[in-house]
Amino acid sequence: MMRSLLLFAVVLFTCCPATIVVAEEWELMKMHCGKCHLRAEPEGDFNLRSLGSVPSAESIEHWVASVDYVELGEMPPAEENRMTAAERQRLITFLQKKIRGYDAQTADSKRVPPRRLNNREIANSIRDVLMIEDVGTHQPMANLLGDTLHDGFDTHGDSLGISEFHLDQYIDAFRKVIDTTILTGPRPETQQITVRSDDLRRTSLSQRKRPEGPGRLPNALDFHDMRARMYFENFETVPATGRYRITIRATGIDRGVYDYEKTGIYVDDPIRLSVHLGDRVFTYALPDNEVMQIELDEWLAAGTKIQLSYPTDGLRQANNGNFKFQYRYAHDYLKENDPKQYAKVVASIATKKKRERAKVVSHWSNWTDYWQGPRPRVFGADVEGAINDDWPPKRQIALLGENPKAVDAEAILTPIAARAWRREVQPGELDTIIRLVQSRAKRLGDVEAFKEGIVAILVSPSFLLINPEEGKAAERFATKWSYFLQSTIPNQRLRTATKKGELQTYDAVRDEIARQFKAGEADEFLREFPQAWLQLDRISFMEPDPDRFPLYDRKRLSEDMKDEVLRFFRHAIEHNVPVPELLTADYSFVNADLAKVYDIPGVPQDSELRKHVYSDGKRGGLLGMGAFLTLTADSLGTSPIHRAVYVMENFMGIEPTPPPADVKITEPDVRQAKTIKEILAAHTSDATCASCHKTIDPYGYAFENFGPMGEWRDFYMALTERAVKKKRKSEAKTLEVAVDASATFRSGAKYEDIVEFRDLMKADAARDRFVRCFITKLLTYANGTEPEDYSGVETILAKSAANQYRIIDTIAAVVDSPLFREE
Template structure:
């Protein structure tokens, strides 16, 4: 019954809001701005006629542009068309390689003139764009919101489906709530509210954490004691005070025998770093004296103990044997992982299971309960279940109001609170005060006001009119941009007082938020999507060709790039250091992979790259090099496309259908080099136009193999020719030359990064109307040498971020 009421309540709210969202009609053309100076316009028209119209005309429409049909003297009549042209010109992508080009001075003059006219038009006719008025929280935002509202870390990957991405990010236009998805949200809200309140469970529950099969466990794991190796540290929230069972299972081979157990080993189980028990695991011997470890040797690796409710860290790890160093030294580094990832030379943890509570004793005091129960009702002496004079309802309203205000990201009134109080009252009758509060929390977490980021047009605003967001709406945008979460108390309070829109106050809040640990979301969420770090999880290099690649290396790749990006944010460095940094962050595993000496242990630390200049910045990171390769070989196309899209901001169009594969690597008994294969591929007219842009940049990175190792010879065995070029630029040699060519035009890279940040901040794709905003942010940031905070403050103060266009006029049929 309660579940049906929750569904009905959510559905009614959805329908009511949907009815309030105006219908759309075709946009009107913006009015003209003042014409450009006639003489300058004539020179610009001559350049366009000479170098552009030959391809971009009404007959050919190359790239979807017909510049003969628009007037360079009246740029403000077709700003979207000219913004497309400006994007290509700024990246040097037009005219294409091999075509005549104007001299550098004329080229720069045309670009400056076009940008000036477009910026002038935008100042007269501001158009901040229109974000989706009804955008669902994505999985990351939902998880972070639960963390910040309830002091509860939950893995929502087990509760909610993954989100689709658009424009490179999964927070863009996340819409819709199907019945199946609503069921998932109802189930998630039930589990989360019960765990947060600490309500008794009907039966013990279990959780099993399985480690990746190709994770080597030779070194110490973060969060586990010194003098140990391998294993896992599991963050787990225990629902109630009570007895729990922790069980460890060891890795097995195909015959279900425990791997690597050729001598006794000791396994330690810990709770919050304190030892619970140490087990000695001893292999069996057969009649000939040989060791073997059947499935029974780890049957007793479990411990039962009493644990207080709330978050704890469960650890399972091996005490390091004296012989471990000798055994590892006898093996080539990581070679004990052959093409089948077997056998191990030492035992490893396969999984840790946590089950309970048995004999629960109550919820205890947890951070979640402290966050929720801001008051307690006065009870009748001698009758703990009875409140004095209805004080339980007053207290419940206070709890519900405080929680709903934070969850809905705005002030709440009686219309918001009354339905939630009714849920409280119904559950209170049968389950008591805390059961009522739990039900009210559950109803809040299934409300569209929580699940959706709702941006309503103000009453009385004319259709298609730019208006300034309220301070409360601005606070929500800012929090989801910088934290991927809800506003905290300080930000929401400043917004409710109407102070957030004042530039000094906004700057203080932005700087405070960037210094907060929650700003790590810019690294783990924004950068992980922009730089394709999320794709590392699905990368599977061929084990026969790359036997050294394993889960440890995969994790190290991602961590290196996260730490570099995080250092730019935390230390407010120039974002150009993402390309030029002469330092990186390595542990021993990654340092050995890169050939960097004197780095020992599993801890990451800052390491100078003065002697390995090829590794400077993102272009030398194994993460980028691996996700832009195939399982068996490098891909100049993928790497070149990554450069065009993420560094230059000029992504190539999708490939045409039925693209032929690369030429066979062997021709006339000779193995072709990658460059030779790409030359043959470009001979196909279908492929030439795009590949002449992508391939030269990608080929300059050929000294890195498919998992980011440095090499001087390619798959064909011949010396690598790593010469390359960028669109419209001079030729260079190798990745160092590529890096210098990119750094020679820092405004191009900074502009691309600004567009990516703006897309992430707004939750919509960036288009032509945003060009003037991006250019203004980049120009202002140049004064501080492109420090990260300058980009963030520029976005936060921009019209695109602080304003919104109202809906188009509703069409009423009579």
């Protein structure tokens, strides 16, 4: 053993110019780390020899992890630590110096590779290339293959493959968009359609043909079941592409007749109506018992379906949540509040033939005509279109000119290609496409031929790929910036500013980013980045059991939880808060439904998200949000390991060592009337497992007071053996096991509960870890690949620290860094 150590030391000395320094650092590591990490079966499956004398492509991750653990005091573990503060700092300096040297030597090999645009970027980009409001109401992109997510990110280059099948689908989709943007043939006639109340129809929820159902009045049609949609029988789809004026007359009725407990709809929430024009949706709050005229003036594609819906997360409170059981409340309400009317209804039920009535008077089917739940009432509509005051339409003239001729193809297509390719078009670069247009014009006509030319521009690699090697540095920077914050091509303002060199300084970058946020130009980033970073797409993968947690299922709490995250993140940007505040703030944004989960009294009884400051230290920031707590739980229970891994990967930037392939992992079973910690102790008693779990578990136990829905609990509710055998859920809460939410980190830091854990996350080391992780996630989202340059990330972190870690300043430091600029 000693001979092998000496041999390794000799090799290490000869490979490094600073032989004496390296020898001292090696002796330091051997003294404090060798006991666990130089033996035949090293702790955590990490051997010091794997570092080598200097970092390499194979070992750099070990070097970075090593400096991270040493900085945090987790290595050596507290119980075995004999290292002085001076020795620790000397070792940190040594490791960082070696890593910086490696980063400097390999900078060129770490350049960001090209990546394909994802589907939403393609749709946004085509919209702006063609200068239209969106790709169209006829869902032209619906057949594209879905993008594969990588740890939540849809911008990850290695996951965005491209094939011949992709190209075939792109061509089909692009033609559908262009066909409703560039119109040929005679001007379509303008129709005036009056939709009377008896022209209103509701979609059926089943394949079988059924009676229309309740809600039909002489002059209106009511929404009842929120799953159905309403449509115009005499104008179900748009006959010709063009501009349409649509006026819909509607009101909200019976908002306060039944209690919230019956309907799940708050009295202070308005009744809303959504208008669906294909996949373009507009939602309106209706006044109570007063007819409102909803007016729309929209460009619609031929074939677009026009439908109305009732957007609500209520009306699913009764029985198993099926809307039909709502009708039972009509029986209960009339019986209690209008005995005379109740008696009349009961008498009418008795006169029905046996096969026409339910055996029980209170059965829901007997009361459908008397239900008074909150609902929209639609009276009718007027539709006018297609309206084309100019022919061809003005938007087409803006794109191609008034009378486009194939002979002018170069002049017409060059600005289109420049927008699509995000750069200047080089001389001769369009020649092939110009010849295509001119050859097709002989057979198809000039305008149709230009459609083919635009499709060719859009299916070229210069459009479909973000390529860091293409174009000038200023053009590449504008492209990266625009797709980072807006997920589309750069607008003229940004292209001009980068071309003139106006965004070469950190201050200029920060000011422009702040302006874009304030102007609403970066709303796509505010939606998409936190959703990707926090993997909110997973929130319903194993959602809480609907029988045990009916509120989550019936009130669509997953949407409220995601909205809480997005509102919180938007607030952080609007107020430029320090990045660490995202993790451990003492506030968040809640509505009445979330307040039920979080046990917050005094919240206004409506669905609006409002800022709430917590006083008990248990919640606030991302650590206390239902989104995080739910997506890391299972249907009936929680797993501290799941939560720990999520916290490590998404908040701390730590990649935990995966379990060995031959280890059988079993989930804890609280029916054993033990704490989860006690159950997991049997698993972690194995030396191979225990080494890694000493690092992992403390990041998860703190959250054990939060159940699968994020609700607070002091006890696990355990099933008795009798309940398990007989599968009787009525006996599910006969045993209570106290929650143990305490743990000790390898550094020696301890906590007894979530309050103390949150305090530990405010320490300098944890703060920097979180900000570093945030920076890494920003770069992953922007570049399509995880950053491999430790030194570059540390430089951004230092810039963030110099600006009090403020979030806009940190984002600006990322954009201004060489890791983003790629110059």
